[in-house]
Amino acid sequence: xxxxxxxxxxxxxxxxxxxxxxxxxxxxxxxxxxxxxxxxxxxxxxxxxxxxxxxxxxxxxxxxxxxxxxxxxxxxxxxxxxxxxxxxxxxxxxxxxxxxxxxxxxxxxxxxxxxxxxxxxxxxxxxxxxxxxxxxxxxxxxxxxxxxxxxxxxxxxxxxxxxxxxxxxxxxxxxxxxxxxxxxxxxxxxxxxxxxxxxxxxxxxxxxxxxxxxxxxxxxxxxxxxxxxxxxxxxxxxxxxxxxxxxxxxxxxxxxxxxxxxxxxxxxxxxxxxxxxxxxxxxxxxxxxxxxxxxxxxxxxxxxxxxxxxxxxxxxxxxxxxxxxxxxxxxxxxxxxxxxxxxxxxxxxxxxxxxxxxxxxxxxxxxxxxxxxxxxxxxxxxxxxxxxxxxxxxxxxxxxxx
Amino acid sequence: xxxxxxxxxxxxxxxxxxxxxxxxxxxxxxxxxxxxxxxxxxxxxxxxxxxxxxxxxxxxxxxxxxxxxxxxxxxxxxxxxxxxxxxxxxxxxxxxxxxxxxxxxxxxxxxxxxxxxxxxxxxxxxxxxxxxxxxxxxxxxxxxxxxxxxxxxxxxxxxxxxxxxxxxxxxxxxxxxxxxxxxxxxxxxxxxxxxxxxxxxxxxxxxxxxxxxxxxxxxxxxxxxxxxxxxxxxxxxxxxxxxxxxxxxxxxxxxxxxxxxxxxxxxxxxxxxxxxxxxxxxxxxxxxxxxxxxxxxxxxxxxxxxxxxxxxxxxxxxxxxxxxxxxxxxxxxxxxxxxxxxxxxxxxxxxxxxxxxxxxxxxxxxxxxxxxxxxxxxxxxxxxxxxxxxxxxxxxxxxxxx
Numbered sequence: 001x002x003x004x005x006x007x008x009x010x011x012x013x014x015x016x017x018x019x020x021x022x023x024x025x026x027x028x029x030x031x032x033x034x035x036x037x038x039x040x041x042x043x044x045x046x047x048x049x050x051x052x053x054x055x056x057x058x059x060x061x062x063x064x065x066x067x068x069x070x071x072x073x074x075x076x077x078x079x080x081x082x083x084x085x086x087x088x089x090x091x092x093x094x095x096x097x098x099x100x101x102x103x104x105x106x107x108x109x110x111x112x113x114x115x116x117x118x119x120x121x122x123x124x125x126x127x128x129x130x131x132x133x134x135x136x137x138x139x140x141x142x143x144x145x146x147x148x149x150x151x152x153x154x155x156x157x158x159x160x161x162x163x164x165x166x167x168x169x170x171x172x173x174x175x176x177x178x179x180x181x182x183x184x185x186x187x188x189x190x191x192x193x194x195x196x197x198x199x200x201x202x203x204x205x206x207x208x209x210x211x212x213x214x215x216x217x218x219x220x221x222x223x224x225x226x227x228x229x230x231x232x233x234x235x236x237x238x239x240x241x242x243x244x245x246x247x248x249x250x251x252x253x254x255x256x257x258x259x260x261x262x263x264x265x266x267x268x269x270x271x272x273x274x275x276x277x278x279x280x281x282x283x284x285x286x287x288x289x290x291x292x293x294x295x296x297x298x299x300x301x302x303x304x305x306x307x308x309x310x311x312x313x314x315x316x317x318x319x320x321x322x323x324x325x326x327x328x329x330x331x332x333x334x335x336x337x338x339x340x341x342x343x344x345x346x347x348x349x350x351x352x353x354x355x356x357x358x359x360x361x362x363x364x365x366x367x368x369x370x371x372x373x374x375x376x377x378x379x380x381x382x383x384x385x386x387x388x389x390x391x392x393x394x395x396x397x398x399x400x401x402x
Numbered sequence: 403x404x405x406x407x408x409x410x411x412x413x414x415x416x417x418x419x420x421x422x423x424x425x426x427x428x429x430x431x432x433x434x435x436x437x438x439x440x441x442x443x444x445x446x447x448x449x450x451x452x453x454x455x456x457x458x459x460x461x462x463x464x465x466x467x468x469x470x471x472x473x474x475x476x477x478x479x480x481x482x483x484x485x486x487x488x489x490x491x492x493x494x495x496x497x498x499x500x501x502x503x504x505x506x507x508x509x510x511x512x513x514x515x516x517x518x519x520x521x522x523x524x525x526x527x528x529x530x531x532x533x534x535x536x537x538x539x540x541x542x543x544x545x546x547x548x549x550x551x552x553x554x555x556x557x558x559x560x561x562x563x564x565x566x567x568x569x570x571x572x573x574x575x576x577x578x579x580x581x582x583x584x585x586x587x588x589x590x591x592x593x594x595x596x597x598x599x600x601x602x603x604x605x606x607x608x609x610x611x612x613x614x615x616x617x618x619x620x621x622x623x624x625x626x627x628x629x630x631x632x633x634x635x636x637x638x639x640x641x642x643x644x645x646x647x648x649x650x651x652x653x654x655x656x657x658x659x660x661x662x663x664x665x666x667x668x669x670x671x672x673x674x675x676x677x678x679x680x681x682x683x684x685x686x687x688x689x690x691x692x693x694x695x696x697x698x699x700x701x702x703x704x705x706x707x708x709x710x711x712x713x714x715x716x717x718x719x720x721x722x723x724x725x726x727x728x729x730x731x732x733x734x735x736x737x738x739x740x741x742x743x744x745x746x747x748x749x750x751x752x753x754x755x756x757x758x759x760x761x762x763x764x765x766x767x768x769x770x771x772x773x774x775x776x777x778x779x780x781x782x783x784x785x786x787x788x789x790x791x792x793x794x795x796x797x798x799x800x801x802x803x804x
Binding site: 021080082121122218221222224234237238254270374 | 423425481482483484523524525528530589590607609611619620621622623624625626627628629630633635636638639640642643646649650654655656657658659660661663664665666667668669670671672673678680682748749750751774775776777778779780
């Protein structure tokens with residue numbers, strides 16, 4: 001197994017990698033993502049898995065037919081300048097786990113499926129987990145048809161350009177899934193600090209993306225007196241500081257990581273600053289409270305600056321608890337070789353969260369990340385830990401299919 | 403004259419205009435700027451003016467030969483999403499003033515030249531007045547060869563792509579110029595408030611552009627605790643607020659109008675925020691003081707955020723006083739028809755400032771802008787005021803050439 005496993009990583013290593021930063025740019029329905037799709041199809045063909053494309057950009061590779069399937073997998077796309085593991089680790093490990101189960105002579109009593117979900121990061125069309133949202137009916141085809149990327153390209157055009165036949169909407173495969181187990185690189189230092197290789201997830205924090213449009217009045221940066229300005233950059237700056245402070249005080253998370261300025265010239269006061277807030281909280285109530293407090297402070301500052309703030313919720317996901325029965329059963333399957341693996345919360349969104357909210361019994365397994373860093377070229381997992389992750393995944397599946 | 407004059411404006415109106423905002427995008431050495439150059443060449447040919455291209459992207463149209471010439475003109479490029487008048491008003495009015503002088507039967511005793519200077523706004527290569535800086539030796543060809551636009555295209559490649567034969571460096575025409583009179587739309591409300599149509603300039607405030615590079619550590623926006631972050635967006639936000647406050651308190655100008663974020667993804671803490679400060683002050687000393695105070699506050703905040711700030715001066719222009727003798731003589735030439743026109747300072751940089759600092763006796767004439775707004779689609783001048791500006795310019799030239 002290790003040989004094939006390392007070969008898969010070697011195949012993937014150069015795809016979409018920036019020589020400058022070492023990070024990955026694997027946006028959905030681009031040339032590089034097409035390469036990733038072809039790679040996935042080749043791997044499935046080599047294993048004799050039947051691949052189903054669902055018209056939402058998702059690919060599902062079936063080992064066996066029928067219903068009550070055990071769904072594995074994750075996604076192949078990345079954030080802008082992301083790491084190698086967030087997403088691909090789940091897909092590669094699932095394929096390797098099938099190899100390992102076969103080498104153990106396991107004949108599963110129910111189908112095993114490896115999913116590769118589209119636009120999990122929302123890095124191109126702004127909605128995270130877009131593929132699983134569409135497949136589960138969480139996002140409607142009508143809403144998705146309105147989506148545009150940063151260059152104004154509609155989702156359907158992007159799909160067609162990437163030779164993905166679009167047929168948006170709830171997917172038939174959903175009815176044939178009995179449970180979903182997503183393996184993912186850890187995006188924090190919990191397992192490192194506990195000195196554990198693998199862990200399971202209890203829940204996903206509620207989280208959302210909110211677009212803050214600050215509009216002011218473009219004018220000359222030299223001739224316009226400070227007191228005559230309506231500068232949306234100042235309103236944004238105050239709001240970004242308020243977001244950081246509010247989240248810190250309440251032990252939650254708030255980030256402005258993306259900003260778009262118009263006209264974005266050095267010697268012109270901007271006419272518009274658009275910034276996207278990513279907010280995550282322990283409870284649905286605290287998320288509402290955090291976002292409305294940031295919005296309140298931003299609006300107050302905009303009032304003083306003579307600018308205007310409009311906040312649009314682009315995607316909001318409520319709290320998701322993973323299935324306690326499935327999680328306990330996966331934990332039991334691991335206990336022989338792994339002892340009592342830790343069960344920890346995650347502040348990151350995942351396709352697992354979308355399918356769990358849609359009623360599929362779902363669990364998540366994490367593999368240790370020694371840097372604790374994710375969504376960055378610094379994201380890491382050792383090959384030994386990745387191999388251990390495959391073994392743990394195979395153990396868990398074996399417990400579920402026998 | 404009004405017919406030809408209005409025809410020139412009709413020619414220019416559609417070139418580089420955004421249907422969405424109504425603003426202009428006329429970046430140097432682009433397809434649209436080539437159209438503007440061809441338009442200028444056609445206009446000069448129709449008037450029998452000999453056009454000299456100086457290898458720095460500047461065009462000079464000569465009415466008469468020899469030295470001690472009266473240079474007129476301005477520029478055709480715009481800021482991103484700029485107005486119709488900043489630049490073109492000076493070029494169009496100079497051509498129209500020649501028409502008017504000819505219709506008056508004036509035979510000038512010295513050459514009259516209309517200049518169209520390249521990249522006055524610095525909107526593509528970051529250095530304002532690049533054409534006049536190169537022609538006057540203020541910027542060296544070596545420094546200019548290092549310039550890249552936002553897409554990484556070098557200046558020389560951009561020039562070549564626009565069929566501008568590059569031959570950077572101090573221009574021979576400079577030795578044949580006796581004085582420079584630049585007409586420009588006013589970029590403030592001084593003339594409106596005084597109820598005057600035209601005015602002259604005393605001086606240009608010292609001003610500069612400074613690149614602020616804030617570097618931090620990219621990480622996951624959900625899983626990274628606020629206290630573990632090194633978020634350069636927060637360091638920038640604090641610096642932008644500090645700049646606004648310092649400038650307001652001291653009666654100066656400071657603007658962050660351009661920002662570039664990496665990787666600029668909603669769910670990733672940025673690894674880098676680069677922002678450009680435009681600062682303008684009454685004296686060279688106060689400019690130094692303002693910028694160093696902004697830098698000090700930014701560096702202090704970066705220290706607290708665990709990020710790093712490096713500030714690079716991209717272009718700094720000291721205080722420029724226009725030639726008092728030339729200005730008085732222009733004012734005399736105007737007094738018959740216009741009375742005592744006001745003489746006011748400007749906080750905007752102009753090619754006139756570059757040539758004045760290079761030793762050319764220089765004056766500036768402003769035409770009223772009822773909105774007071776510039777570097778914006780809102781910039782305006784009425785056709786009646788523009789015609790008055792042409793008449794005033796012709797009167798001034800007549801005083802200088804007879």
